[in-house]
Amino acid sequence: MAFPLHGALLCAVAVLVVGSHRCEGRYDAFGKPDRVHVGRKGGVSEDQWFPQKLDHFNGADSRIWKQRYFVNDKFFQTGGPVFLMIGGEGPANPAWMEYGTWLTYAQKLGALCLLLEHRFYGKSHPTADLSTENLRFLSSRQALADLAHFRTAMAEARGLSKAKWVAFGGSYPGSLAAWFRLKYPHLVHASVATSAPVHASVNFPEYLEVVWRSLALEDPLCPQLVKKASDTLLELLKDPQTFDAIAKDFNLCTKLQLQTEMDSAYFLETLAGNFMDVVQYNQDNREFEGVVGTNITIGVLCGVMADASLGEPYDRYAAVARLMMDTFSVKCLEAVYSDYQRDMSNTSWDGPAAGGGRQWVYQTCTEFGFYQSTDSPNQPFGGFPLPYHVRQCADFYNVSAETLAAAVAQTNEYYGGYDIRTTRIVFPNGSIDPWHALGITRDIDANLPAIFIPGTAHCANMYPARGQDPPQLTLARDHILVLLQQWLQQ
Numbered sequence: 001m002a003f004p005l006h007g008a009l010l011c012a013v014a015v016l017v018v019g020s021h022r023c024e025g026r027y028d029a030f031g032k033p034d035r036v037h038v039g040r041k042g043g044v045s046e047d048q049w050f051p052q053k054l055d056h057f058n059g060a061d062s063r064i065w066k067q068r069y070f071v072n073d074k075f076f077q078t079g080g081p082v083f084l085m086i087g088g089e090g091p092a093n094p095a096w097m098e099y100g101t102w103l104t105y106a107q108k109l110g111a112l113c114l115l116l117e118h119r120f121y122g123k124s125h126p127t128a129d130l131s132t133e134n135l136r137f138l139s140s141r142q143a144l145a146d147l148a149h150f151r152t153a154m155a156e157a158r159g160l161s162k163a164k165w166v167a168f169g170g171s172y173p174g175s176l177a178a179w180f181r182l183k184y185p186h187l188v189h190a191s192v193a194t195s196a197p198v199h200a201s202v203n204f205p206e207y208l209e210v211v212w213r214s215l216a217l218e219d220p221l222c223p224q225l226v227k228k229a230s231d232t233l234l235e236l237l238k239d240p241q242t243f244d245a246i247a248k249d250f251n252l253c254t255k256l257q258l259q260t261e262m263d264s265a266y267f268l269e270t271l272a273g274n275f276m277d278v279v280q281y282n283q284d285n286r287e288f289e290g291v292v293g294t295n296i297t298i299g300v301l302c303g304v305m306a307d308a309s310l311g312e313p314y315d316r317y318a319a320v321a322r323l324m325m326d327t328f329s330v331k332c333l334e335a336v337y338s339d340y341q342r343d344m345s346n347t348s349w350d351g352p353a354a355g356g357g358r359q360w361v362y363q364t365c366t367e368f369g370f371y372q373s374t375d376s377p378n379q380p381f382g383g384f385p386l387p388y389h390v391r392q393c394a395d396f397y398n399v400s401a402e403t404l405a406a407a408v409a410q411t412n413e414y415y416g417g418y419d420i421r422t423t424r425i426v427f428p429n430g431s432i433d434p435w436h437a438l439g440i441t442r443d444i445d446a447n448l449p450a451i452f453i454p455g456t457a458h459c460a461n462m463y464p465a466r467g468q469d470p471p472q473l474t475l476a477r478d479h480i481l482v483l484l485q486q487w488l489q490q
């Protein structure tokens with residue numbers, strides 16, 4: 001919670017952690033792909049490194065760096081396909097080489113499984129630091145070119161040029177999986193683009209509207225109680241005499257100081273983030289990734305909000321904040337915008353936001369927007385409108401509102417937004433996942449089907465199956481397998 005990237009697209013494959021490790025071997029001489037391990041006993045490899053160009057769009061720039069990847073060849077059968085899982089906006093988690101629905105498909109279809117970490121995240125460091133100057137090499141286009149070159153070189157090294165490649169990804173990597181097929185159709189045969197927000201948008205007020213509806217599904221009163229609490233808090237924040245009491249109620253690390261609109265917006269967003277994160281990941285089977293707090297569900301939060309013994313809705317809202325702090329072993333709540341700005345501006349690979357925050361927000365400022373503002377009346381929270389988000393682009397990277405708007409428009413021009421034109425991509429979406437609002441939720445045509453999974457959250461179909469999964473989730477997983485079987489015959 002010291003890391004309030006609420007509703008960040010994080011999902012499968014990547015884990016957002018604070019801090020990260022340095023890796024050796026940047027700017028090494030050009031070389032062949034690292035010798036491919038045949039794999040240890042389980043068929044799952046250790047970290048492996050692939051020499052990759054820093055700038056794919058400048059033939060005169062020959063600088064290279066080492067990109068991390070993982071291999072699982074346990075299920076591979078000669079002549080089988082290659083599954084490429086796309087890493088996203090956090091360190092690639094090797095747990096995905098041992099768990100997850102894609103491996104059950106791999107087992108059935110005899111696939112070789114690869115996972116490529118996204119440039120600038122985890123241990124894949126293309127540059128000496130995260131200065132804004134260096135972050136210009138961080139973009140979805142560069143990431144797709146990384147995937148393309150990795151695919152070509154791996155196919156050559158392993159004699160897999162004739163094999164059919166299938167891309168997988170959830171969330172932002174889901175979009176990458178779709179765009180990989182779109183832009184490099186000669187390299188990738190089909191894609192499974194789970195919970196993929198393919199339409200870029202500066203403002204994304206629909207996110208909190210889905211949060212309202214998802215809370216209401218649990219208990220129609222729940223979002224109204226949250227709104228009541230949030231309104232009370234907004235009212236209290238107008239009176240500095242209440243600040244000491246508020247600091248105590250929400251267990252703040254320091255006195256509440258609200259000098260600018262950014263300060264109050266940051267504080268309010270941090271508290272709303274408790275609900276946003278729980279809704280986004282509600283009941284997803286993420287424990288294998290080492291995620292804690294998966295037992296905090298929408299039902300648990302709405303239970304606290306309905307508990308009159310705790311006092312007024314405002315007191316229950318504070319109780320939710322304290323429950324989250326207990327769950328994540330956070331001693332006190334840091335909610336000072338200037339501290340956040342300092343952390344987000346740190347350009348060191350050892351810095352407090354190098355686990356992905358600085359990089360991902362840079363991508364939102366230069367490609368996607370996706371700002372989960374309180375600008376819609378049909379949502380429970382208040383106090384963090386669009387200008388608060390846009391201002392961060394200037395504060396952290398000197399990117400103006402005009403530059404941001406133009407960049408987002410260009411992203412949709414480049415990829416096509418909702419109007420994606422290609423074949424053999426399936427778009428699974430979960431009804432309570434706030435991100436579905438920017439995804440493909442209706443079949444475009446028979447070759448670009450959507451799979452709707454009522455009642456599930458972000459990327460649910462990618463996580464390992466378990467006994468209590470709702471039947472529609474099991475059906476969705478089976479449906480994807482059938483599509484893959486069909487497409488691999490084509």
Ligand SMILES: *[C@@H]1O[C@H](CO)[C@@H](O)[C@H](O)[C@H]1NC(C)=O
Binds near residue numbers: 295296
């Ligand atoms: C969630 O699980 C943790 C660890 O098992 C436990 O301490 C905590 O009380 C649980 N919380 C809820 C709300 O069930």
Ligand SMILES: *[C@@H]1O[C@H](CO)[C@@H](O)[C@H](O)[C@H]1NC(C)=O
Binds near residue numbers: 346347348350351352
């Ligand atoms: C950036 O973070 C690192 C690691 O936490 C720290 O040592 C360094 O002093 C920070 N740099 C600045 C400019 O704050």
Ligand SMILES: *[C@@H]1O[C@H](CO)[C@@H](O)[C@H](O)[C@H]1NC(C)=O
Binds near residue numbers: 398
């Ligand atoms: C910020 O951007 C503006 C406009 O592009 C530029 O003139 C200015 O020098 C930049 N400031 C810094 C500190 O980089």
Ligand SMILES: CC(=O)N[C@H]1CO[C@H](CO)[C@@H](O)[C@@H]1O
Binds near residue numbers: 432440441
């Ligand atoms: C919530 C939502 O948008 N669900 C959509 C997911 O995709 C199906 C198509 O299979 C749509 O019918 C749903 O409306």
